[in-house]
Amino acid sequence: MLTTAYVPGAPNWLDLGSPDTEASIAFYSAVLGWDHQSAGPQAGGYGFFLYDGKVVAGLGPLAEDGASPSWTVYFHSPDADATARAVQDAGGSVRVNPADVFTYGRMAAFTDPTGADFAVWQPGDTNGLELVAAPHTLCRVELYTTDAPAAKAFYRSVFAWESTDLEMGPGLTYTVLYPSGTGQDAAHGGLMQLPQANLDAGATAEWHPYFEVRDCESTVAQAGEAGAIVLIPPMDVPGMGRMAMFLDPHGAAFAIIDSHSPNQ
Template structure:
C-alpha cells in the first residue's frame, strides 16, 4: 500500500499536465473537493491540489510540444542523475534531464521502452505528497502497457522493483510491484502492471501510467465526474477481493481511476 514514508522506487508525487489549468481546477474541485494553491509567480502557472490544507497532487500547463493532457506519476529517487543513467542503460529515454526545482527537490522525466511516460522526484525541502490512501487522495498507481514483460524487465533494474503475478482469469495476469525491501506480498505493493488486451491494442491504445483515487462511494463520484464532463472508460464495477472501481478521462482527456476498496488485495 502507499504511504508517505517514501522510500526509493515508491510513488511520491503526482501532477497533471493540463491545457487549461483553471478548467482542471474547476473539474477536480467538483469531483474531489480539492482546492488550488499557486506555487508562486515564478512557477509558470504550476500549483498544488490540496484537501484540508494538505497537498494531494499538483497541476500545471502543458509544456512539451505535442503533449496531451495526462497525470504524471513520480517515483522517489535519492539520485535523479543516477536514475537517468539507469533508465538509458535499461532501454528507456530521457524526456527531461535532471533539474533542480528551487530548493524543493530535483526532478527528471522519462519514457519507458513500451512508450509510457513517468518521472522521478529527488526530495529536497519537499518530500512528496502530504497524504495518500485517505478518501479523495492517491491510493494506487497502474501501468497499462503494450508489453508487460518488457515493462517489468525495464523497471526492475531502474527501481529494483519486485513483482508478484496474480492470475485474473482468461489468461490475463496482473503484476503487483513493490519497492526494495518490501518483499513480494500483496500488502506491500504500491502499483500494478497490466498487459493491454488485443482489442485495446487494435483500437490504438498505448502504454500509460495512471492514478487511482480512493473514494467512499465509487458510483456517486463517477456520476459527479461524468456530470462535469468526464468520459467513462470503465463504468463502476466490482473487482472480486478488491472493491469497486471505475475509470474515466477528465474533460481534457487525462485518464484516472476511482477505487472504493484496497488495491493491495488484488
Template sequence: MLSTDFVPGAPNWLDLGVPDTDAAVSFYSATFGWQFQSAGPDGGGYGFFLQDDKTVAGLGPLTEEGASAAWTLYFHTPDADATAKAVEQAGGTVRMAPDDVFSFGRMGQFTDPAGADFAVWQPGDIKGVGLVNTPNSLTWAELYTTDAAGAKDFYRAVFSWQTTDMEMGPDMTYTVLTPAGGTEENSHGGLMQLPQENLDRGSRPEWHPYFEVADCDAVFARATEAGGTTLIPPADAEGIGRLAMLLDPAGAPFAIIKSAGSEQS
C-alpha cells in the first residue's frame, strides 16, 4: 500500500504531459472532480491537480520532441545523481539529467532497457503528492514490459526493490514490487510481460498509474462520456477489487480501481 511517508524507491510523484493542458484539465475534472492550480508565470505552463485541497498529480505541456501524451511515475530517491549513474550502469538511458526544480526538489528522467519511461524525485521543499490511496488519488503503479525478467533485474539494481512473482494463469506471471526492507503491506506496484496480442495492437513498454475510486463503474462512465477510450471495461479481480483501464483523449493510459476492502466515500 502506498504511503505519503515516501520511503526510498516508492512512488512519490506523478505528472501528465499532454499537447493541450486545458483539454486535460477539462477531462480529469469531469472524471475525478479534480481542481487545477497553475504553478505561476515561472512554471512553464506546469500546474497541479488538487483533490480536497491536496496535490494528487502534476500537469504540464509536452516538452520533448516527438513525445506522446503520457503519465510519468516518479520514484523517491535520496540522491538523484547516484540513481542516474545506477540507471546507466544497469543498461538504462538518462533522458534528462538530474536538475534542481527551484527549491522544490531535484528530478531526473530515465528510460529502462525495454523502453519504458520513468523518473525520480529527490525531495526538497516538496516531499511528494499530498494524497494517496483515497478516492481520486494514486494507489498503484504498474509496468507493462517486453522483458519482465530484465525489468526485475534492472529495477532491483536501481532501487533495490523486492519482487514477488504471482502466477495469474498458465501463461501469465504478475510481479509485485515492494521497496527495500518492506513487506507485502508496503507494496507499491507491479509489472507484467506484454501479451503478444497487445503488442500486435501497438502497445509498448510503459508505466501507468492506478487511481483509487469510490465507484469504478460511475467513474468509468464519466471518463468515457468525457472522451476517454476503453482499454479494459470494469471487471472484478478476485481479492483485488473492481478495475478498468482507459486512454484519456490525448492517448495517455491510466487505470481506476475500487480496491477490495476499501470503503465507499
C-alpha cells in the first residue's frame, strides 16, 4: 500500500503531460473532483492537482519533442545521478538528464529496455505527493510490458525492488512489486506481460497510474460524459477490487479502482 512515508523505490510523484492543460483541468475536475493550482510564472505552465487542499498530482504542457499526452510515474531516488547511471548500466536510456527543480528536488526521466517511460524524484523541499491511497488519489501503479522477464530484471537492478509472482489464470502471471526490505504490505503496484493480441495490435510498454474511487460504475459514467474512451469496462479483480481503465480526452491512459468493493 502506498503511503507518504516515501522510501527509495516507492512512487512519490506523478504528473500529466497535456497538449491543453485547461481542458485537462476541466476533465479531471469533473471525474475525480480535483482542483488546480499554478506553480507560478517561473514554472513554465506547470501546476498541481489538489484534492481536499493537498497535492495529488502535477500537470504541465508537453515538454519533450514528439511527446504524446501521458501520465509519468516518478519513483523515489536518494540520488538521481546514481540512478541515471544504474539505468544505463541495466540497459535503459536517459531521456532527461538529472536536474534541479528550483529547491523542490532533483528529477530525471528514463525509458526502460522494453520501451516504458518513467522518472525519479530526489526530494528537496518537496518530499512528494501530499495525499495517496485515499479516494480520488493515486493508490497503485502498474507496468504493462512487452517483456516481463526483462522488465523485472531491469527494475530489480535499478531500484532493488522485491517481487512476488501470482498466477492469475492459464498463462497469466501478475508480479507484485514492493520496495526493498519492506514486504508485500508495502506493495506499490505490479507488472504484467502484455497479451499477444495486444502486442499484435501495436500495444507498447507503459506505466499506468490507478486512482482510488468510491464507486467504479459512477466514475466510469462521469469519465465517459467528460470525453474519456473506456479501454476496460468495470470488472472485478480478485483480491484487488473493482477497476476500469480509460484514455482521457487527449489519449493519456489511467485506471480507477474501488478497492473496497463489496465483491472483494
